[in-house]
Every structure is written in structure tokens, then in C-alpha cells.
Amino acid sequence: MSVSGRFYVREMANGVWHTGYGLEINLSLPDLGHPGRPDLLREITAKVSDRDAHLLECLAHHDGRECLSETGGKSPWMFIRRGRVGGRRPLVASHLPITHKATPAESAQHKATKDRIVETAGRYGLDAEAEVPMANRRSVSDAVVTGPGGLRIGWEIQYHHLSPSSVHRRSVNAVEHGITPLWVAKDRTASLIDRAPWARVDDMPWKDIVDRKEMVIRGGYRHLEVWKCVPSSERHCLLREGAGHCGAIHADWFVPALCLPEKKPVRIEDLVLQSATGESVPVYVPSRGSGRAGRHMWVSAADRALWEEIVNEKTPLPAVPAEEDDDVITFAEQEVDRTCRAGEDSWFISDARPLRDLDQPTGGFTLPRLPTQRSSDPTRITRVERAAASAALGCPPWELGLCASCTQMMRRYGRNAAMYCNVCRTALNGR
Structure with missing residues (x-):
């Protein structure tokens, strides 16, 4: 009622x-x-x-x-x-x-999703097993998929409410046994969201799941985007509310539909393969003043590596749950x-339980300015500098180089490129 x-x-x-x-x-x-x-x-x-x-x-x-x-x-x-x-x-x-007792429809959904994950893994040549007990018998994973490098992903299909403490306890137990937990929800209010690595799918009838109708990851998977905060940018400033641009370089995480340009959605089959091979990995982004404890998400390994270099830190999955205001x-x-x-x-x-699966950006990270000259080794450009400059100058990374005079990073190669930056060119022309 x-x-x-x-x-x-x-x-x-x-x-x-x-x-x-x-x-x-x-x-x-x-x-x-x-x-x-x-x-x-x-x-x-x-x-x-x-x-x-x-x-x-x-x-x-x-x-x-x-x-x-x-x-x-x-x-x-x-x-x-x-x-x-x-x-x-x-x-x-x-x-x-x-305690909640699953209805026949929920039980059928749960079984169909579990079977689909195991069958998908088998088609990709991955080892997969359903109903896998932990060594200490304290919990059972719905399915464990093992990648070619020995990486084990423990899929937990949770289509009804589960307390945050239970999510944390079972996730910690999985990690202690060398398994990366991957929780699956169908409800945007699910308590497991952002309590552990997760993914949200549509609330589909069990027969559609069995018939292999497209099962898109609606939440829990994001892409990293880096951009220069200037008037021509299609994105808003992360530091200023409303209008205005700060001139800095921003980096933030976006769901596929909000990427510029929009990226293809990730399907559950994609995540089964990519999580087991390490192509997609979990990352935890702590709150940077938003009032939330932080965000768990699945991302590409390349995006996570770039993010860790940009923020100059590697944030592990939290060992204990941060208490949120809620x-x-x-x-x-x-x-x-x-x-x-x-x-x-x-x-x-x-x-009613609040929405936890939110499409908004995470709050991101801001690089205050473009990289400056490196007096000790002016020829070496780090990955973060290359990404920031590429976004700021509007050119692909392979067209970047150093000004022949001041060694400031600039668009050095490709069409309409030059040997000198605008400042040096002006100075040379004035001689």
C-alpha cells in the first residue's frame, strides 16, 4: 500500500x-x-x-x-x-x-540471468561455474567466471533488497578469497549500488533473458573524458555553477549516453568477457565534496590507468564502508x-528508498593549467600531460610536440601544424 x-x-x-x-x-x-x-x-x-x-x-x-x-x-x-x-x-x-522471499517471477529472473552469464562465458572460452561456495562456507557466489590470466569475477545477481552490511560482508569475503565481486541489480534504488562494484540491467521478464534479448548495462559502467574548459567546449565547468568557463582542464566520468560523442552501450555479454580478461576493471572514486561516500564503477583498464595518473593516486576499493549521511x-x-x-x-x-543509480558526473578532477616546460628533460611528455594538452588544443595526441624555441607543448605535427608556438612565432616575426 x-x-x-x-x-x-x-x-x-x-x-x-x-x-x-x-x-x-x-x-x-x-x-x-x-x-x-x-x-x-x-x-x-x-x-x-x-x-x-x-x-x-x-x-x-x-x-x-x-x-x-x-x-x-x-x-x-x-x-x-x-x-x-x-x-x-x-x-x-x-x-x-x-526476510524477503523471492516470488516465482523473481526466482525465474535470477536463474535466467545466472544461466546467461555462465553460458556467455562458455561461448567465449572462459571457465565458469554456478553456485560457487567460498572456502569458509560463509557465502555462495551465483556464478564465478575465470579469465585466461586467472582473474576471477564473482557475479552476484541481487534482484531484491539486501542490506548494505550484507553487501559489504559478502564482498569482503569474496575479495579475501581472490574473487572480484560484481553485483547485478535491476532497481535504481538498490542498496548495493556504490557499496561495491556493480552493474544495473533492465527489469526484464525471465523469458526475454532466456531468449537472449539485448541486456544493456544501464548503470555502473562509465567512460573517462578530459576537456579544456573554454567557451567553445560543449561541457560545463566543474568549478563554476551555471555559466562561465575557468580555462582549466577537467576530467570526469560519464555513462555512455552522456559521452561526447555518445558511446555505444555496454551489454552484459561485453562485461562478462571484459571483466574476466581485465579489459574492464572496477574503480572507486571518492567523493570530492558532493556529500556522497564515493562511486563504484566499471571502466576500461585504459581509462582507469589514465585517471590514476591524472589524479596522481591509486584509490583501492574501500576496505570498510564509509558511512553516508543517509x-x-x-x-x-x-x-x-x-x-x-x-x-x-x-x-x-x-x-520509499532513494535513487542511488544517478546519471550525473562524479564531481571529477581539475588540472589547474597546461603542463609547463620541463627543464630537466624537455623531451619527455607524460601520459597525463599528453591527455590534457590533447583536450586543450583540440588535436589527437600523436600530433602533439614541443615548440622548437621554448619547448612548451603545442600542436607540432599534422595538418596546419607549426614548429613554433604562437608566442614564439610572434616574437620571431617581430625581430
């Missing part, structure tokens, strides 16, 4: 009974009502599989009053998660079990409601 873009969430409460310590927990207080137990929040938000399932109890059930969940054939035992209401993220207690817990400091709220639709309204 939805109302004005929101949907109702059932079975939530702001209090719970801790059977281990024999105390009442108020989830709306920063210290949960027990300042002497600083580890309490970590303990109660642990995965149910990692703790006693009977650790947290419905307050109504504990007090001997009616527990609507138990009378409805469910459990009086609870787990803690974050709600979402009015931009706030309160802690709420929900009755077990409340994830910060909100404490309303209210009285505990001891009534069981299981099944009461109108009691708690939760905002």
Missing part, C-alpha cells in the same frame, strides 16, 4: 526486551537507555545468524500481554534495523521472520511504546 510516494512498513517498534541482560531497550535514545553498556548497539544490531535468535523479545510478549505476531502464527522474537521516515533513520524492532542513525528520544504493533499498517510510515 502506498500513499504520496511512501509505503507502509509493518511490524516495527521503538522498544525491545533483551533476554540476555534482562533489561528493556529504548531504541529512540542515543545510549539505548543504558549508558553503562557502550557495546549494546553493536550487539543488538548483529546478524541474527551470529547471535541467539531469542536474544530480543517483543515487549508485549515479555509482559504477558498479547503479541500480535505470535497470535498470527509468527514469532515473538525480534531483530533491529534502520527505518526511513521523513529523511530520518530511526532504529526499529521488527518481528522475525521478515545512513546515520537518528534518535528521537521518545517514550518506549510497549504495545505490539505487528500488522498495524498505519502505525509506521517509511519513505
Whole structure:
């Protein structure tokens, strides 16, 4: 049931009974009502599989009053998660079990996508296996594709909501076993987006997937573009909002449809092959003041190498998830409601999950000026200097060279080229 873009969430409460310590927990207080137990929040938000399932109890059930969940054939035992209401993220207690069970249609989609990945890998001569357990048995990859160089890509098809902590835990587990995770979503609000290397496809009927209809990567794959910020540029300035140009050199990542000129879309078959061969690689671009933790994306190996040289750093995939503003817990400091709220639709309204797959650029990087003369070795041009100058001068990199007089980089070769830059030419003509 939805109302004005929101949907109702059932079975939530702001209090719970801790059977281990024999105390009442108020989830709306920063210290949960027990300042002497600083580890309490970590303990109660642990995965149910990692703790006693009977650790947290419905307050109504504990007090001997009616527990609507138990009378409805469910459990009086609870787990803690974050709600979402009015931009706030309160802690709420929900009755077990409340895990998502895939519908027949979702299960068919999931299986069809997994089979298509494995079959595609086989056609390319790559080793592929479905339902691969990790060595420690803590998780299972939907499919693992192994490239000719031994690179292993663990495909995770996730067509329903999964908590960010689960995405992180399973991704870390994969990396620890030498597997690069590649998560597949069909929803722009999926929590896995930008939590790990990912790709988004269309929400296609399972039969279309089986029939091998085109399956385009709609999000998660980008291309690097470098340009000179001048009035003739088709792109906006990254440093100035609205009109204006700064004269600097910008570099940023764009989805294929927003590249200039527009690039061909990447299909899932392309990513199966390119990720396994290393032609396409994951990259993590930290936020540069946008308020986001950062962006995960798949890019060409050449683009990643150029980006790392431009920014003069190699940013590894984050070992721990950066906490985003959207994830910060909100404490309303209210009285505990001891009534069981299981099944009461109108009691708690939760905002719809926000869009995470955004087409906007990442914020990019700016080179303040064109490269200057190198007194120690004027003949050596680095890759980043070549890319920046090529964008600034509007010529392909192979037409670049050094002015015969001042050694400033210029358009030295090709049609309409010259031996001297404009400044030196003016000076020579004035002699």
C-alpha cells in the first residue's frame, strides 16, 4: 500500500526486551537507555545468524500481554534495523521472520540471468561455474567466471533488497578469497549500488533473458573524458555553477549516453568477457565534496590507468564502508511504546528508498593549467600531460610536440601544424 510516494512498513517498534541482560531497550535514545553498556548497539544490531535468535523479545510478549505476531502464527522474537521516515533513520524492532522471499517471477529472473552469464562465458572460452561456495562456507557466489590470466569475477545477481552490511560482508569475503565481486541489480534504488562494484540491467521478464534479448548495462559502467574548459567546449565547468568557463582542464566520468560523442552501450555479454580478461576493471572514486561516500564503477583498464595518473593516486576499493549521511542513525528520544504493533499498517510510515543509480558526473578532477616546460628533460611528455594538452588544443595526441624555441607543448605535427608556438612565432616575426 502506498500513499504520496511512501509505503507502509509493518511490524516495527521503538522498544525491545533483551533476554540476555534482562533489561528493556529504548531504541529512540542515543545510549539505548543504558549508558553503562557502550557495546549494546553493536550487539543488538548483529546478524541474527551470529547471535541467539531469542536474544530480543517483543515487549508485549515479555509482559504477558498479547503479541500480535505470535497470535498470527509468527514469532515473538525480534531483530533491529534502520527505518526511513521523513529523511530520518530511526532504529526499529521488527518481528522475525521478515526476510524477503523471492516470488516465482523473481526466482525465474535470477536463474535466467545466472544461466546467461555462465553460458556467455562458455561461448567465449572462459571457465565458469554456478553456485560457487567460498572456502569458509560463509557465502555462495551465483556464478564465478575465470579469465585466461586467472582473474576471477564473482557475479552476484541481487534482484531484491539486501542490506548494505550484507553487501559489504559478502564482498569482503569474496575479495579475501581472490574473487572480484560484481553485483547485478535491476532497481535504481538498490542498496548495493556504490557499496561495491556493480552493474544495473533492465527489469526484464525471465523469458526475454532466456531468449537472449539485448541486456544493456544501464548503470555502473562509465567512460573517462578530459576537456579544456573554454567557451567553445560543449561541457560545463566543474568549478563554476551555471555559466562561465575557468580555462582549466577537467576530467570526469560519464555513462555512455552522456559521452561526447555518445558511446555505444555496454551489454552484459561485453562485461562478462571484459571483466574476466581485465579489459574492464572496477574503480572507486571518492567523493570530492558532493556529500556522497564515493562511486563504484566499471571502466576500461585504459581509462582507469589514465585517471590514476591524472589524479596522481591509486584509490583501492574501500576496505570498510564509509558511512553516508543517509545512513546515520537518528534518535528521537521518545517514550518506549510497549504495545505490539505487528500488522498495524498505519502505525509506521517509511519513505520509499532513494535513487542511488544517478546519471550525473562524479564531481571529477581539475588540472589547474597546461603542463609547463620541463627543464630537466624537455623531451619527455607524460601520459597525463599528453591527455590534457590533447583536450586543450583540440588535436589527437600523436600530433602533439614541443615548440622548437621554448619547448612548451603545442600542436607540432599534422595538418596546419607549426614548429613554433604562437608566442614564439610572434616574437620571431617581430625581430
